[in-house]
Amino acid sequence: MVARVAASQRSFLGRSYNLVGVVAALVILAWTLIAIFAPYIIPHSIGDIVDDDYFGPMRQGLWLGSDYLGRDMLSRVLMGARYTVGISLAAVSIACFSGVVLGMIAAVTGGWFDACLSRFLDAMNSIPSKLFGLVVVAAVGSSIPVLILTLAVIYIPGAYRFARALAVNINTMDFMTVARVRGESTIYLIGSEILPNIIRPVLADFGLRFVFIVLLLSGLSFLGLGLQPPLADWGALVRENIGGLPFAAPAVIVPSLAIASLTISVNLLIDNLPKKIRDRDA
Amino acid sequence: MTNLVEVRNLKIEATTDAGRIVEIIKGVSLDIADGEIVALIGESGSGKTTVALSLMGHARPGCRITGGEINVNGKNMAALSEKERAKLRGTDIAYVPQSAAASFNPSSTIMEQVIEVTRIHKLMPPEQARKRAVELFRALSLPDPEGIGARYPHQVSGGQLQRLAAAMALIGDPKLMIFDEPTTALDVTTQIDVLKAFKSVMKAGGIAGVYVSHDLAVVAQIADSIVVLKGGEVQETGTTAQILSSAKHPYTRELLAAFEPKPRQAHADADATANQLLRIDNVTAGYGAVRDDGLPLIRAVDSVSLVVEKGRNLGIIGESGCGKSTLARVIAGIHPAAAGEIVFNGEELQRAAGKRSQDQLREMQIVFQYADTALNPAKPVEDIIARPLAFYHGLDRQTRSKRVDELLDMVRLPKTLRYRHPSELSGGQKQRVNFARALAADPKLIICDEITSALDTVVAAAVIELLKELQRELGLSYIFISHDLSVVEAICDEIMVMYNGERVEQITPDKVKSATHPYSKLLFSSVPKLDPTWLDGLVRDPELVSQYGHR
Numbered sequence: 001m002v003a004r005v006a007a008s009q010r011s012f013l014g015r016s017y018n019l020v021g022v023v024a025a026l027v028i029l030a031w032t033l034i035a036i037f038a039p040y041i042i043p044h045s046i047g048d049i050v051d052d053d054y055f056g057p058m059r060q061g062l063w064l065g066s067d068y069l070g071r072d073m074l075s076r077v078l079m080g081a082r083y084t085v086g087i088s089l090a091a092v093s094i095a096c097f098s099g100v101v102l103g104m105i106a107a108v109t110g111g112w113f114d115a116c117l118s119r120f121l122d123a124m125n126s127i128p129s130k131l132f133g134l135v136v137v138a139a140v141g142s143s144i145p146v147l148i149l150t151l152a153v154i155y156i157p158g159a160y161r162f163a164r165a166l167a168v169n170i171n172t173m174d175f176m177t178v179a180r181v182r183g184e185s186t187i188y189l190i191g192s193e194i195l196p197n198i199i200r201p202v203l204a205d206f207g208l209r210f211v212f213i214v215l216l217l218s219g220l221s222f223l224g225l226g227l228q229p230p231l232a233d234w235g236a237l238v239r240e241n242i243g244g245l246p247f248a249a250p251a252v253i254v255p256s257l258a259i260a261s262l263t264i265s266v267n268l269l270i271d272n273l274p275k276k277i278r279d280r281d282a
Numbered sequence: 283m284t285n286l287v288e289v290r291n292l293k294i295e296a297t298t299d300a301g302r303i304v305e306i307i308k309g310v311s312l313d314i315a316d317g318e319i320v321a322l323i324g325e326s327g328s329g330k331t332t333v334a335l336s337l338m339g340h341a342r343p344g345c346r347i348t349g350g351e352i353n354v355n356g357k358n359m360a361a362l363s364e365k366e367r368a369k370l371r372g373t374d375i376a377y378v379p380q381s382a383a384a385s386f387n388p389s390s391t392i393m394e395q396v397i398e399v400t401r402i403h404k405l406m407p408p409e410q411a412r413k414r415a416v417e418l419f420r421a422l423s424l425p426d427p428e429g430i431g432a433r434y435p436h437q438v439s440g441g442q443l444q445r446l447a448a449a450m451a452l453i454g455d456p457k458l459m460i461f462d463e464p465t466t467a468l469d470v471t472t473q474i475d476v477l478k479a480f481k482s483v484m485k486a487g488g489i490a491g492v493y494v495s496h497d498l499a500v501v502a503q504i505a506d507s508i509v510v511l512k513g514g515e516v517q518e519t520g521t522t523a524q525i526l527s528s529a530k531h532p533y534t535r536e537l538l539a540a541f542e543p544k545p546r547q548a549h550a551d552a553d554a555t556a557n558q559l560l561r562i563d564n565v566t567a568g569y570g571a572v573r574d575d576g577l578p579l580i581r582a583v584d585s586v587s588l589v590v591e592k593g594r595n596l597g598i599i600g601e602s603g604c605g606k607s608t609l610a611r612v613i614a615g616i617h618p619a620a621a622g623e624i625v626f627n628g629e630e631l632q633r634a635a636g637k638r639s640q641d642q643l644r645e646m647q648i649v650f651q652y653a654d655t656a657l658n659p660a661k662p663v664e665d666i667i668a669r670p671l672a673f674y675h676g677l678d679r680q681t682r683s684k685r686v687d688e689l690l691d692m693v694r695l696p697k698t699l700r701y702r703h704p705s706e707l708s709g710g711q712k713q714r715v716n717f718a719r720a721l722a723a724d725p726k727l728i729i730c731d732e733i734t735s736a737l738d739t740v741v742a743a744a745v746i747e748l749l750k751e752l753q754r755e756l757g758l759s760y761i762f763i764s765h766d767l768s769v770v771e772a773i774c775d776e777i778m779v780m781y782n783g784e785r786v787e788q789i790t791p792d793k794v795k796s797a798t799h800p801y802s803k804l805l806f807s808s809v810p811k812l813d814p815t816w817l818d819g820l821v822r823d824p825e826l827v828s829q830y831g832h833r
Contacts, residue, residue, distance in 0.1 A: 173655045173656075174655040174656035175657055175658045177616055177650070178648070178650070178656060178719070180636075181615065181616055181635045182643060182673060183635070183638075183643045184673065196658070196660030197658065197659065197660045
């Protein structure tokens with residue numbers, strides 16, 4: 001492990017970077033830029049049928065072939081990034097923010113507040129996530145806000161448990177006692193004393209949860225419960241073009257690769273975050 | 283080959299996380315004759331443990347033995363393969379770690395672990411090994427030598443566990459034993475038993491030993507010669523008597539000087555009674571379920587009363603588990619008392635800190651033993667010190683910054699340190715920052731809970747000097763909690779002895795010699811002296827030991 005780090009390590013601004021981490025960050029950055037600028041760079045509108053054949057091969061003008069209706073796959077994948085990245089990011093932000101804040105408050109406050117909140121969220125945790133998604137979407141219909149909230153609610157208990165476990169450890173340190181005896185408020189305790197100490201694992205957890213949400217969203221879309229046509233995220237693209245599998249059509253492979261590249265990159269990045277060099281005399 | 287161990291020009295390097303290579307041992311040479319005990323002494327970071335471990339051919343993760351020879355019993359440990367070294371470990375060379383409690387496996391019996399070495403090296407059949415182990419238990423004067431092996435590690439005391447670790451090391455009949463600060467974590471009363479046991483088995487078996495410690499007085503009792511290390515280099519080598527009586531190197535003299543407590547000039551406060559700063563009356567506190575009488579099941583502090591006067595210091599001394607830290611927490615309101623009253627500065631205080639007013643909290647600050655956990659590792663020093671300034675005094679950014687500079691100056695730290703994080707400071711520096719944060723509140727009373735226990739002798743002496751100076755300048759009072767009598771003697775006007783949650787006696791430092799309570803007598807007589815003959819000449823009343831000593 002030591003040898004590997006030493007071999008592919010660069011240092012910049014007092015932090016050491018890992019080559020794998022840099023590549024993963026670039027992939028994520030590229031998908032983010034695509035998600036933001038997709039409407040301006042797509043060659044065709046996502047609803048336009050531009051090919052005479054369905055499941056067309058890659059060729060000039062239709063760089064990623066065409067889908068089951070003869071629509072341009074490149075445009076659909078680029079626009080799909082918007083929904084996949086956007087919805088997942090919004091959901092994971094809500095989930096982690098609420099989970100981490102509640103977790104820290106529970107750890108600092110303790111007592112009945114902690115007990116009630118923990119048991120309630122444990123109960124939430126026991127509901128299978130896909131089933132919960134199915135029920136909510138079946139009950140209130142599928143729209144972007146509903147999807148975001150559903151995904152967020154599904155992942156709050158996990159984020160809460162994780163943050164609480166970390167915060168409980170910090171809470172027993174003497175500097176927490178010092179701050180308490182000083183008379184500090186809960187807000188200060190969680191924001192200024194605990195958060196800086198757990199921020200790294202929390203960010204790693206954020207990345208991991210983002211991946212789970214991308215996969216769950218793709219799964220819901222694959223089942224037809226996610227975004228409704230003609231909008232499509234990557235999961236929906238895989239589902240609607242699944243018929244192209246026997247023809248080895250790019251239409252089914254490309255969105256799968258897109259999901260894989262994003263989720264794997266996020267995982268690699270959080271495993272290879274820049275490390276601050278703790279070297280006293282350097 | 284005349285000596286059992288001959289180390290020549292040993293060099294050990296470590297790789298930092300920036301990939302830089304640092305030489306941590308810079309050409310150390312030492313000799314150990316058959317049956318001789320050599321002490322490696324020095325402050326933390328001087329490389330004493332690293333040198334001791336290298337005798338087994340072992341370097342800790344990230345370190346490498348890069349040069350020199352380590353000849354043990356005719357074999358160069360540095361050149362052997364890992365497999366050959368493993369064969370020698372436990373049979374030729376054995377190791378006794380600092381914390382035996384952390385080194386025993388809690389889920390199997392002591393006997394199983396003690397004879398494990400004989401199984402690994404196939405030295406003798408288990409039956410014979412058990413018999414041998416019982417002999418060793420007897421030689422180490424452990425209670426119930428026949429039955430103690432059947433117990434689990436949590437069922438014996440710390441001092442016993444340390445001796446059991448020695449038994450584990452001795453069972454392979456080693457020629458060389460390495461003791462890595464084996465008594466540092468023990469109380470003085472227990473330390474004596476352990477030292478006596480070690481000394482007698484080493485002498486009886488003619489075993490050579492390396493004794494790593496930072497406590498010169500302990501070393502004086504057990505070692506034949508002393509090697510003083512600093513910064514990975516040998517500063518001075520000599521027999522114990524030479525080093526103690528005529529040390530040549532300035533660093534060795536500093537170590538010796540730190541041992542002589544500088545007596546404190548007593549304040550000539552005439553109207554002492556009018557100046558009561560803190561008075562606690564019959565305070566009781568503890569843990570566990572509250573019983574019918576409103577008191578907790580286990581009483582860690584039992585009806586303790588004390589008085590601290592303005593500008594004067596009270597020392598609280600006692601062994602671990604006597605309730606002295608709980609008492610500090612009760613006074614500070616961290617652990618609310620179950621009964622009794624606390625009067626501070628003329629007002630009665632609420633028992634819980636959360637119910638006290640901000641000013642009351644400000645005027646009484648507590649400083650904890652481990653600066654590592656008392657300072658938030660995620661914040662730079664300036665933020666840590668500036669927080670009480672903003673919180674209690676509402677200073678704006680500029681005045682705060684100026685005040686931080688002043689405070690750093692007060693605790694004798696350079697101003698440039700303010701941008702560093704606690705992990706980038708040494709132990710003594712951390713403790714000073716810890717103290718500066720308490721000073722930032724402008725307190726009247728500072729409760730110091732074992733603040734020098736985690737520090738090296740020289741550094742601790744400097745911190746004590748600093749505390750005295752600050753007291754002169756700022757008119758503070760301290761409650762000084764420690765298990766180290768010399769520290770308490772150096773700074774306190776009054777000493778309170780605690781045993782088993784109760785106040786046993788209160789005396790002044792000059793009367794320590796004439797303590798009246800039997801426990802105080804035992805405690806004060808157990809503090810090691812620099813005199814090498816002290817341990818052998820020590821006669822303790824067996825009745826006292828059986829009553830108060832936890833063997």
